[in-house]
Amino acid sequence: MPLTSKEVKDAARGFGADVVGIGSVNRWNSAPAERDPRMIMPRAKSVICVGFRVHRGDWRGVEEGTYYAGYTLTGFADINNHAAPMLQRRLASFIEDRGFETAAVLHDGAWLGQESGRAAKRPNGADKPKPDVFLNVRISAALCGVGEIGLSRVVLTPEFGPAQRLYLLVTEAELEPDPIITGICDGCGECIRRCPARALAREKSDDVIVPGVAEIRRAGLDVTKCSLAHCGALSPFAPEDVREYTLDIIGGTETHTASGAPRPTREEIAANVTDKIPYARNMREYFQSPPGLCAGEGCQRACLAHLEACGKLTRRFAHPFREK
Numbered sequence: 001m002p003l004t005s006k007e008v009k010d011a012a013r014g015f016g017a018d019v020v021g022i023g024s025v026n027r028w029n030s031a032p033a034e035r036d037p038r039m040i041m042p043r044a045k046s047v048i049c050v051g052f053r054v055h056r057g058d059w060r061g062v063e064e065g066t067y068y069a070g071y072t073l074t075g076f077a078d079i080n081n082h083a084a085p086m087l088q089r090r091l092a093s094f095i096e097d098r099g100f101e102t103a104a105v106l107h108d109g110a111w112l113g114q115e116s117g118r119a120a121k122r123p124n125g126a127d128k129p130k131p132d133v134f135l136n137v138r139i140s141a142a143l144c145g146v147g148e149i150g151l152s153r154v155v156l157t158p159e160f161g162p163a164q165r166l167y168l169l170v171t172e173a174e175l176e177p178d179p180i181i182t183g184i185c186d187g188c189g190e191c192i193r194r195c196p197a198r199a200l201a202r203e204k205s206d207d208v209i210v211p212g213v214a215e216i217r218r219a220g221l222d223v224t225k226c227s228l229a230h231c232g233a234l235s236p237f238a239p240e241d242v243r244e245y246t247l248d249i250i251g252g253t254e255t256h257t258a259s260g261a262p263r264p265t266r267e268e269i270a271a272n273v274t275d276k277i278p279y280a281r282n283m284r285e286y287f288q289s290p291p292g293l294c295a296g297e298g299c300q301r302a303c304l305a306h307l308e309a310c311g312k313l314t315r316r317f318a319h320p321f322r323e324k
């Protein structure tokens, strides 16, 4: 039974998606085996990206420095754990009812890692991935034409800028692809300037060139510094000793802290920081989610303010997100 892209998109929006885009699987021809949708489903023809907006109000309390739980719960964990799996399930059922096998790929945080896996039995040939094969959600979203990856490394859509969460499905259905989106990120650098962890570096660019499809220009990311901001080490909930320890790492390099000591490993940092911030620990326990206590101060919120001020987004509000 034929199935069109319009039918799939109408169904996705009917099930609650705020954004939806489709990419032909040949756009992943240059992906490593561990990121290739055909390693999950050998007869895959298309990848579908669906997304839910993050309400601007979910960030308001963090902007004010007064209310942090709302973003982690309703702008992050609830979408990851409830809204998205339900939408993916309903959309997969809709497509499978038309006769095309369809698999949901979960959000980035659900990737459990592949280091310990033994190489897969299939496909035949040299390039056998280790499980767990898992698509790069942001790059895949760009290849599905839902938005452009900005200098911030975040997907920017024409409707919501950086304010959505994105999820993927892989299907045997051959669907008309969407065009690749460009021209949203203007390179203003607000994401880098406003990152509280100094985790983004324009001079350490980390570009992804997909031959004949897309050129993704990204700033380099120090994941360790970013994770420190996310877990609340710079938030008002961090005790003073954690804050000092964190600033020493953030002021340093990838090998040394600002005071000249060798930089601790992520495991050592986690042991030193995580349980000393009860608010973050409570978030993990109550919301079943990593805490999102940075709430993208630079890479999402500053970018949103900038793109809105430039009139680039189709979602409009009566008042600006950030006053000058």
Ligand code: SF4
Pocket: 150, 151, 152, 153, 184, 185, 186, 187, 188, 189, 190, 191, 192, 302, 303, 304, 306, 307
């Ligand atoms: S703030 Fe947004 S628009 Fe500006 S450089 Fe960063 S990603 Fe691009």
Ligand code: SF4
Pocket: 194, 195, 196, 197, 198, 199, 200, 225, 226, 227, 229, 230, 294, 295, 296, 297, 298, 299, 300
């Ligand atoms: S989440 Fe926060 S710390 Fe990480 S890159 Fe974005 S602004 Fe920087």
